[in-house]
Amino acid sequence: MFFDKSLVARFASSLVLSFVLLTPCFGQDPSGRPTETAPTKPTKKPPRKPPVKSDPGPVTVTLTILTDPPQSEVFINGDKRGVTNAEGKVQFDRLSLGHYSIEVRKDGYSPMLRGFQAGSEAPTLKFTLAANLDSSVKEFDSLIAAGKLTGPESPNAIAIVNDLTGKFPDRPEVVRMRGVLATKLIESITPTINTTATNWRAATRDEISRALDAATNALVLKKDDTRIQSEVAYLKGALALRDWQSANESGQAQSDLAGARAEFENALRFAPSFAAAQYQLGVVLQSMGEIGEAEAAFVKVTQLEPRWAHTFVALGSAYQAGGKYKEAIDAYRRAIELDSKQAKAYAGLGLARFMKGDK
Numbered sequence: 001m002f003f004d005k006s007l008v009a010r011f012a013s014s015l016v017l018s019f020v021l022l023t024p025c026f027g028q029d030p031s032g033r034p035t036e037t038a039p040t041k042p043t044k045k046p047p048r049k050p051p052v053k054s055d056p057g058p059v060t061v062t063l064t065i066l067t068d069p070p071q072s073e074v075f076i077n078g079d080k081r082g083v084t085n086a087e088g089k090v091q092f093d094r095l096s097l098g099h100y101s102i103e104v105r106k107d108g109y110s111p112m113l114r115g116f117q118a119g120s121e122a123p124t125l126k127f128t129l130a131a132n133l134d135s136s137v138k139e140f141d142s143l144i145a146a147g148k149l150t151g152p153e154s155p156n157a158i159a160i161v162n163d164l165t166g167k168f169p170d171r172p173e174v175v176r177m178r179g180v181l182a183t184k185l186i187e188s189i190t191p192t193i194n195t196t197a198t199n200w201r202a203a204t205r206d207e208i209s210r211a212l213d214a215a216t217n218a219l220v221l222k223k224d225d226t227r228i229q230s231e232v233a234y235l236k237g238a239l240a241l242r243d244w245q246s247a248n249e250s251g252q253a254q255s256d257l258a259g260a261r262a263e264f265e266n267a268l269r270f271a272p273s274f275a276a277a278q279y280q281l282g283v284v285l286q287s288m289g290e291i292g293e294a295e296a297a298f299v300k301v302t303q304l305e306p307r308w309a310h311t312f313v314a315l316g317s318a319y320q321a322g323g324k325y326k327e328a329i330d331a332y333r334r335a336i337e338l339d340s341k342q343a344k345a346y347a348g349l350g351l352a353r354f355m356k357g358d359k
Contacts, residue, residue: 062094063124064124065102067084067129068128069109070084072105072106100117104127108131110129131171144180149214162220186227189231192235193231193235196238212235215231230270234264237277240257279308282295282318295318295319299315312345313335316352320351325356
C-alpha cells in the first residue's frame with residue numbers, strides 16, 4: 001500500500017500544533033524556562049452562624065444518705081422523705097441547690113441532725129446513730145436496788161448487762177453497769193466466804209453453790225480481777241471439801257481431796273494473803289495426813305487473822321497430831337482467851353495436857 005508523503009507531513013504538523021495549543025503550562029519564557037500558571041483565587045465561605053443556646057433548666061443534685069443502722073427514717077427540712085434499705089442506703093434525685101436540714105431517726109436510737117448545702121458539699125452523707133440506752137439503764141438500776149442480780153428470776157441484772165455488752169461493749173453506760181454489778185456480786189458472796197472460814201458447819205452446800213455462781217458471773221464481768229479469780233477457786237474448793245466430808249460422815253465412798261487441795265492452792269496463787277483459803281488448805285492437808293504442811297498453813301493463818309479463835313484450835317490439833325503437846329497446850333489456851341465458848345479448845349487442852357503427862 002502506498003502513502004502520499006506530503007499528506008503524512010501535513011498531518012504530523014497539525015498534530016504538533018494541537019499539542020502546543022492544548023498544553024500552555026509547558027510554555028517557556030524568553031529564557032527558555034517553563035512559566036508557572038497563576039494560582040486560582042479561593043472561593044469565599046459563607047459566614048458561620050452562632051449556635052442556638054438551649055435553656056438547661058435549674059441545676060440539681062442527687063443526694064445519697066447512708067445510715068447505720070439500716071432501715072432508718074430520713075427527714076428533709078422536717079418532712080419524712082424515705083427510709084434507708086437493708087443496706088442502709090437511700091437516694092433523693094433532683095434536689096435543688098440550697099441549704100437543707102437532714103435528720104435520721106430510728107426507734108431505740110438517739111436521732112441525728114445535720115445541715116447540708118447542696119451544690120457546695122459532697123452529695124453523700126453518712127449517719128451513725130447511737131443506741132438510746134436510757135430505758136435499759138433505768139431497768140438495770142431498778143433490778144440492782146431490788147437485789148435481783150442473777151437468775152433464775154427474770155428479768156435480772158446479769159441478763160441485761162450480758163445483752164448490752166454483746167452489742168455495745170465500749171459504751172460508757174455499759175461499762176458502768178458492768179462495774180456496778182461486779183461489785184454487787186462480790187458483796188453478795190463475802191458473807192458466805194466468811195461463814196465457811198469462821199463457822200464451817202453453818203454454811204450449807206446450797207449457799208456455797210449460789211456464791212460460786214455469783215463469783216463466776218462477776219469474773220465474766222471483770223476477767224482480770226485477781227480477787228474474784230481467787231474467790232472462784234476458793235468456793236470450788238469449799239464445795240469439794242463439803243462433798244468429801246458429807247461422804248465421809250455417811251460412810252459412802254469418799255471423793256478425792258486432791259481437787260479441793262488444788263483449788264485452795266490456786267486461790268492462794270491469786271491472793272497469797274487470802275486467810276480463808278489458807279485455813280481451808282490446812283484442814284485438807286491435815287485430813288490427808290500431811291501434818292507438817294497443815295501446821296505451817298495454820299501458823300500463817302494466825303499471822304493473817306490473829307483474832308480467829310478456831311484457827312488456834314486447828315493449830316493445837318495439828319501440834320497434838322505431831323506429838324508437840326506443849327505447843328498444842330499453848331494454842332488451845334490462846335483459843336480460849338479469844339473465845340471462852342470454844343468447847344473444842346477445852347477438850348483439846350485436856351487431851352494435850354494428859355498426853356504431856358499433866359494428869
